[in-house]
Amino acid sequence: MHTPDPVPAAPTAADRKRWTRYLVEERAEAHVYQQLAERKNGEEREILLELAAAEGRHEAHWLELLGGEPAHLPRPGFRTRMLGWMAGRFGSIFVLALAQNAEARSPYDEEVYATPAMRADEKVHFEVVRGLAARGRRRLSGSFRAAVFGANDGLVSNLALILGIGATGVGSGVVLFSGFAGLLAGALSMGAGEFVSVRSQRELLQATEDNGPGDAAASDLDIDENELALVYRARGMDSDESLDRARRVVSAAKAGMAMQTGPLRVPASDDDEHEIVGSAWSAAISSFLLFASGAIVPVLPWIFGMQGNAAVLVALLLVGIALLSTGATVGVLSGGPPLRRGLRQLVIGFGAAAVTYLLGLLFHVGVG
Structure with a gap:
């Protein structure tokens, strides 16, 4: 367990500058939690307000050491400013996922002027924010997983199809038709599969209710x-x-x-009572649209008249950006490193496309 160094007798100018930085960060973090609390109710609202109050106590500590409000305050760090901006515009899950990572890196463990209670607070805050973020992830997991799966499936499968067909040497018109055929076939397959899955689940649950x-x-x-x-x-x-x-x-x-x-009707267990099975038609339509939204991306260069290697490079660029974005989003929500998750999506997607491209070269037909 870390034991802080003894507090120096006379603080230096660097100490005061550091306190000022802590002050603006604590104030900004309290504002983030207050903004999130405004979008919540019940227990989650109370927890967020308690977090804001704790940050306010930390702010008061640094104000006391500084002897009052400094004449000039620096801007909060980029991460804290981004959290504040997102808290006022988006749902709490993204903000809490980022705040979880921020709370995990407390500077107070090595700060001799921080009190033991403040260091303990920061560790507890990490667990509290992680718990709140976990609630949001559980609420989001089903729909978000379906969205990421559908869009990524469309991106990867249609890119692989187009590159494989294009590598055989056929004309750009055939590539374009193949892209649209792959989009429609995949989207219909996803929609039909989701319809059957949800309808079967509803029928299974109905069979156990009476x-x-x-x-x-x-x-x-x-x-x-x-x-x-x-x-x-x-x-x-x-x-x-x-x-x-x-x-x-x-x-x-x-x-x-x-x-x-x-x-x-005899009530089922609590888990059963909260089991939500959506409409089979809405699930089918959303799966169709999600797959199509991903599958259209690699076709765009050919839609706009591009041909040959230029169209392939643009398709790879567009799909690469989309895969990096979805992977990074998954990373943020899961509390993992966004860049690593984005690169993982990119490698998997491009790896699948490379396989079909090599097969297309193997079966090259020599058509201009």
Whole structure:
């Protein structure tokens, strides 16, 4: 465990300059958390406001050492300014993911003028921000994964198709037609697959919802000893939780809440209650559009009349930028290094395209 050096008797000009930098950074970070809190409610809002208040306490510490507000304040660092700009314009997930990385690099571990409480605060802040970011990632993971998968699939598969066809020596018109055929075939395949997947999932869940003849008998069950609890135990609950839930359902039935047309619906487990299965058509259409949005990118040079090596180079440039962007975005959201994730996407995409390009050269047909 690091033990800070003893505090010098007389602070230097460099010390005061450093305190001023800490002051503006703490003030800017507090503003970021306040902006995020304005876009939230409930528990997340309270947590963000507590973080802002803690940054305010740190700010007060440096103000006290400086003897009041300095006459001239530097600008916050680029990262903090970027966080502030994003906090006012975008959702919190991107900001929190970046803030998580920023909180992991606290300068107070080596700062002799920082108090032990401030050093502890920074370590706790990292865990708090990581927890908030994890909440956002869980909410975003399904839709974001589908978006990245669909767009990247379109980018890579159509680039590979176009380069493979082009390498055989066919004319630019054939390359363009192949690109559109690949776009339409891939997008339709993605849309159809997503439609079948979501429809099958909905049908599977519907098959597990009804309790059949047991529903009508809910009000006649014994509250203390009833087999309804077995339903919940079969769904993964422990015995105490399942019995408690069953008692509440039976009590509601005996109180007359079951007087309705149709059978009484017995609630599923908490996980089941929050299981959201979207519309099969909306899932199919979104998958179609996401794939198409990626697949159109490598075709653009030929759409605008380019041919030969120039069209290939422009297609590689456009797809490379798109792959780097999606990879970097995944890196930001996952808390990983954006550049490394972007380069990984680029290598995978270009690697797949290189394979089909080499196959095209192997089967060169010599058509101008």
